[in-house]
Amino acid sequence: xxxxxxxxxxxxxxxxxxxxxxxxxxxxxxxxxxxxxxxxxxxxxxxxxxxxxxxxxxxxxxxxxxxxxxxxxxxxxxxxxxxxxxxxxxxxxxxxxxxxxxxxxxxxxxxxxxxxxxxxxxxxxxxxxxxxxxxxxxxxxxxxxxxxxxxxxxxxxxxxxxxxxxxxxxxxxxxxxxxxxxxxxxxxxxxxxxxxxxxxxxxxxxxxxxxxxxxxxxxxxxxxxxxxxxxxxxxxxxxxxxxxxxxxxxxxxxxxxxxxxxxxxxxxxxxxxxxxxxxxxxxxxxxxxxxxxxxxxxxxxxxxxxxxxxxxxxxxxxxxxxxxxxxxxxxxx
Amino acid sequence: xxxxxxxxxxxxxxxxxxxxxxxxxxxxxxxxxxxxxxxxxxxxxxxxxxxxxxxxxxxxxxxxxxxxxxxxxxxxxxxxxxxxxxxxxxxxxxxxxxxxxxxxxxxxxxxxxxxxxxxxxxxxxxxxxxxxxxxxxxxxxxxxxxxxxxxxxxxxxxxxxxxxxxxxxxxxxxxxxxxxxxxxxxxxxxxxxxxxxxxxxxxxxxxxxxxxxxxxxxxxxxxxxxxxxxxxxxxxxxxxxxxxxxxxxxxxxx
Numbered sequence: 001x002x003x004x005x006x007x008x009x010x011x012x013x014x015x016x017x018x019x020x021x022x023x024x025x026x027x028x029x030x031x032x033x034x035x036x037x038x039x040x041x042x043x044x045x046x047x048x049x050x051x052x053x054x055x056x057x058x059x060x061x062x063x064x065x066x067x068x069x070x071x072x073x074x075x076x077x078x079x080x081x082x083x084x085x086x087x088x089x090x091x092x093x094x095x096x097x098x099x100x101x102x103x104x105x106x107x108x109x110x111x112x113x114x115x116x117x118x119x120x121x122x123x124x125x126x127x128x129x130x131x132x133x134x135x136x137x138x139x140x141x142x143x144x145x146x147x148x149x150x151x152x153x154x155x156x157x158x159x160x161x162x163x164x165x166x167x168x169x170x171x172x173x174x175x176x177x178x179x180x181x182x183x184x185x186x187x188x189x190x191x192x193x194x195x196x197x198x199x200x201x202x203x204x205x206x207x208x209x210x211x212x213x214x215x216x217x218x219x220x221x222x223x224x225x226x227x228x229x230x231x232x233x234x235x236x237x238x239x240x241x242x243x244x245x246x247x248x249x250x251x252x253x254x255x256x257x258x259x260x261x262x263x264x265x266x267x268x269x270x271x272x273x274x275x276x277x278x279x280x281x282x283x284x285x286x287x288x289x290x291x292x293x294x295x296x297x298x299x300x301x302x303x304x305x306x307x308x309x310x311x312x313x314x315x316x317x318x319x320x321x322x323x324x325x326x327x328x329x330x331x332x333x
Numbered sequence: 334x335x336x337x338x339x340x341x342x343x344x345x346x347x348x349x350x351x352x353x354x355x356x357x358x359x360x361x362x363x364x365x366x367x368x369x370x371x372x373x374x375x376x377x378x379x380x381x382x383x384x385x386x387x388x389x390x391x392x393x394x395x396x397x398x399x400x401x402x403x404x405x406x407x408x409x410x411x412x413x414x415x416x417x418x419x420x421x422x423x424x425x426x427x428x429x430x431x432x433x434x435x436x437x438x439x440x441x442x443x444x445x446x447x448x449x450x451x452x453x454x455x456x457x458x459x460x461x462x463x464x465x466x467x468x469x470x471x472x473x474x475x476x477x478x479x480x481x482x483x484x485x486x487x488x489x490x491x492x493x494x495x496x497x498x499x500x501x502x503x504x505x506x507x508x509x510x511x512x513x514x515x516x517x518x519x520x521x522x523x524x525x526x527x528x529x530x531x532x533x534x535x536x537x538x539x540x541x542x543x544x545x546x547x548x549x550x551x552x553x554x555x556x557x558x559x560x561x562x563x564x565x566x567x568x569x570x571x572x573x574x575x576x577x578x579x580x581x582x583x584x585x586x587x
Contacts, residue, residue, distance in 0.1 A: 184447055191433060198426060201405075202421040202422070206501060207406050
């Protein structure tokens with residue numbers, strides 16, 4: 001039995017990944033500060049993609065307002081830091097909890113909505129948060145100008161201020177989160193999210209509290225987006241509502257869908273496609289939306305399962321492929 | 334104390350009374366068949382017991398506890414598992430993963446335990462796989478445990494649903510037309526399987542149109558027509574009951 005479990009868990013060889021990771025961690029030694037910063041935002045968007053992947057990929061709920069949770073994390077960090085001077089890394093868990101709590105509060109009443117309906121409500125949440133930030137409630141958010149003068153994160157007296165410093169801070173967190181996600185998706189919770197996504201009624205009949213699982217997906221996803229918000233606030237030292245608009249939510253959603261919902265490598269590929277490629281082809285930025293639109297259409301037609309689909313989806317496709325081959329072979333000539 | 338006691342169960346949809354004043358009890362270890370013409374309200378009775386619908390009137394007691402108003406997942410946790418008339422598997426997950434779903438409500442590892450992969454969590458995962466394998470073995474699907482559920486032939490998907498329901502370790506198993514779409518040989522195997530499940534200590538409530546199956550395995554049979562119980566008794570008694578014959582074949586004109 002133990003043997004069998006080990007087989008399930010260790011079907012991957014880890015060393016190419018470790019090598020790749022080690023290579024990646026050498027990037028700041030060679031890259032200039034511009035490209036190091038591109039890598040930093042690559043990391044922040046990956047965190048956002050991974051967090052949204054819990055909601056969209058694992059649990060199968062459309063969420064086009066994820067920037068709201070990102071904003072709550074960033075603003076919580078910024079406001080508490082500028083008023084009380086509490087260090088950023090201490091605020092990180094607080095930002096995560098605030099974003100998670102906010103998610104629990106606003107999504108609980110709408111969890112019974114499905115598909116497009118939930119999607120529309122989350123767009124509404126995103127807009128409400130953005131407009132609320134602009135309206136400067138209680139003089140907290142600084143209106144359209146946002147919050148200025150946020151501290152840099154510091155650890156044991158070391159302050160992260162150069163792009164290279166941030167690279168290590170962000171990417172250590174990204175690697176930890178990827179590791180955690182991997183464990184989560186192979187746990188009873190990860191499976192339960194998939195059951196709910198596949199057939200909610202059947203999942204309920206098997207004793208799974210679907211509402212609870214969906215709420216948990218939103219809470220974890222939002223909490224992780226809150227952590228990304230803290231990193232963003234510390235990186236920029238200035239945050240404004242325009243950084244948390246609908247477009248940000250769309251980019252995060254596209255990262256998950258482009259890469260393949262429910263797939264961690266998919267998030268890497270999706271973030272690369274949605275964020276790093278546009279940076280590389282900055283010279284052609286006037287054609288960006290054109291290429292983007294065309295790419296989306298081609299994806300829908302030729303690879304709707306995403307660039308690097310989750311193993312489960314991959315298995316489905318393979319099985320279908322085998323089946324069609326089999327029937328082709330079985331056809332009399 | 335009876336395992337399940339249903340009293341004066343009534344459910345209307347708009348002006349249509351789907352279930353009217355249905356009462357019956359089930360003793361531990363028995364197999365009760367529920368038959369009736371199409372639209373008699375059999376599946377509605379199942380949906381009421383499993384919490385998918387809420388009855389307008391009546392009581393449902395399971396182990397002496399009123400379960401009316403509980404959500405389906407709580408009822409499953411109490412020990413009532415079901416299969417669906419129209420198959421509702423998790424199509425893009427493997428056969429094993431499908432059956433593992435049953436153990437979700439019998440395990441309790443949370444986010445932190447799953448992230449840290451604690452000893453308790455690992456033990457739970459092992460137990461989940463072990464229980465799932467045992468259930469697959471019972472319905473003889475071990476060889477396809479890593480196939481996707483949607484790639485199984487229809488008859489095996491039906492068996493998979495039964496295995497998945499058994500994985501919740503139920504006291505009462507509710508089977509909604511398990512033999513529909515099965516061929517002669519498969520339904521014979523199904524009868525043996527139902528008998529085997531009963532011998533393992535599970536009480537079974539069965540809706541079935543296949544009279545060979547339902548009369549062959551049931552200890553008692555209840556006949557529903559237009560939402561009401563018209564007859565209850567042993568298979569032999571029910572088969573010779575005039576009202577039942579009329580319900581199925583129509584009244585003889587003279």
